[in-house]
Amino acid sequence: MSDLLATGLSTAVQNKIEDLVLQGKLQGGDKLNEVELAELFGTSRGPIREACKGLVQAGLLTAVPNRGVFVRKMDVREALEVYDIRAFLDQLIGQLAATHGSDEQIQELWDIHARLDKAVRADDFEAYYPENLAFHEKLLEMTGSRRLTTMYLSLVKELHLFRRKGLIQQGSMDVSNAEHALILEAIAHRDPVKAGLAMRNHVMTAKQRLMTAIEVQSVSEQIAS
Amino acid sequence: MSDLLATGLSTAVQNKIEDLVLQGKLQGGDKLNEVELAELFGTSRGPIREACKGLVQAGLLTAVPNRGVFVRKMDVREALEVYDIRAFLDQLIGQLAATHGSDEQIQELWDIHARLDKAVRADDFEAYYPENLAFHEKLLEMTGSRRLTTMYLSLVKELHLFRRKGLIQQGSMDVSNAEHALILEAIAHRDPVKAGLAMRNHVMTAKQRLMTAIEVQSVSEQIAS
DNA sequence: AATCCATCAATTGTTGACAATTTACCACAA
DNA sequence: TTGTGGTAAATTGTCAACAATTGATGGATT
Known part of the structure; x- marks a missing residue:
């Protein structure tokens, strides 16, 4: 994680996930699994959830209550x-x-x-x-x-x-x-x-x-x- | 909380805090205390942190690592x-x-x-x-x-x-x-x-x-x- | 009095556990 | 085969406890 100290863990994770989306490794409609991402980045689910919240606000992800977050589908x-x-x-x-x-x-x-x-x-x-x-x-x-x-x-x-x-x-x-x-x-x-x-x-x-x-x-x- | 079921607890809290900022009850530069907000809304710190992350992304708050989030100061x-x-x-x-x-x-x-x-x-x-x-x-x-x-x-x-x-x-x-x-x-x-x-x-x-x-x-x- | 430093309180950062909800699976009946 | 119900697994939502960092307090030294 490059900017861990500068901006905190959740922000670093947010950038990582953003990269995955922008590079197309996560495609529109794909579901993001919190535990998967957590062990992928070696953290707990807390920072993952915070990162996703930021990306939802940024418009790259969409959140569905009790079902999770998905990569935003753009028609x-x-x-x-x-x-x-x-x-x-x-x-x-x-x-x-x-x-x-x-x-x-x-x-x-x-x-x-x-x-x-x-x-x-x-x-x-x-x-x-x-x-x-x-x-x-x-x-x-x-x-x-x-x-x-x-x-x-x-x-x-x-x-x-x-x-x-x-x-x-x-x-x-x-x-x-x-x-x-x-x-x-x-x-x-x-x-x-x-x-x-x-x-x-x-x-x-x-x-x-x-x-x-x-x-x-x-x-x-x-x-x- | 009006839209608790619709969008989840953290989003409801986010709107509440946003209101506090927009109404000027929290002014530019003010520090947001997580435990204070948590007991104010009757939740734990988790949803509070998620809400703040969203508001930072929206540009209403600014985050300083290890020191907390503050109401954005606009000159x-x-x-x-x-x-x-x-x-x-x-x-x-x-x-x-x-x-x-x-x-x-x-x-x-x-x-x-x-x-x-x-x-x-x-x-x-x-x-x-x-x-x-x-x-x-x-x-x-x-x-x-x-x-x-x-x-x-x-x-x-x-x-x-x-x-x-x-x-x-x-x-x-x-x-x-x-x-x-x-x-x-x-x-x-x-x-x-x-x-x-x-x-x-x-x-x-x-x-x-x-x-x-x-x-x-x-x-x-x-x-x- | 002013400065430094040690210690302790307060706050943020992170984690693992528990509750609630959804999803998957499978037996069963039409 | 298709549909239905129920149970278990998986996943999200929430919380409380612990670790790490920062801020404050108070005394010792110059």
């Missing part, structure tokens, strides 16, 4: 709902980043963008993925709003619940990074409105990709039946 | 930060309400607005306050987005942490309800953009009122010293 409708909110928050993030970001931070964005571009040309998704995360985390940092950051990250985590089999979309890196360029230019020009719209557009196209992917999957399932 | 900077996010979310709420709200719901908004207007003319804040809540809750309902609703309510709860002594602003009911009228008209005309901007403006003026109130308080404190 298509909810996922799109969350995407809409996320798109809107991203717009705000773009605006704030363009307003409050320092010149150094903007330079760091350019650096990340260069590495992203390199990954695109090499068609290397493994390299693209972490840099893409870094790009968006840097933008969050530039907003200067701690509350906005936690709220946004919470939404992103929730969206991980919607990772269905066969819906991993690792194409369209080129389009994605072209959008990054538009965002970056707007921020560099200190144009909050433009930056916000570019951010919003960036998420909405991702949502569109997801929707068509779902459509394709749904159709192919229909053919199979 | 001016954080409060304004939250106001900005809330204003933005309200814009989204306005857009969605104008798009997805039913004609019946719009009629209910008119009804609430009429009662608000009556309270304004009678200068009756006690009557205005609950109807104002109802107005905004109806708008939330009209969005059709459960996630947006919980997220928004969570922010509103957080803002309660910033209730300082002498900052209760119960004036400006007339301006506030005039803004309600603008929102309502835009929604009735099914104009999402206009409705969103009216909502955003509604919160921003509230933020402005808060800022000037803080300024006044700060100045008067300086005089007193």
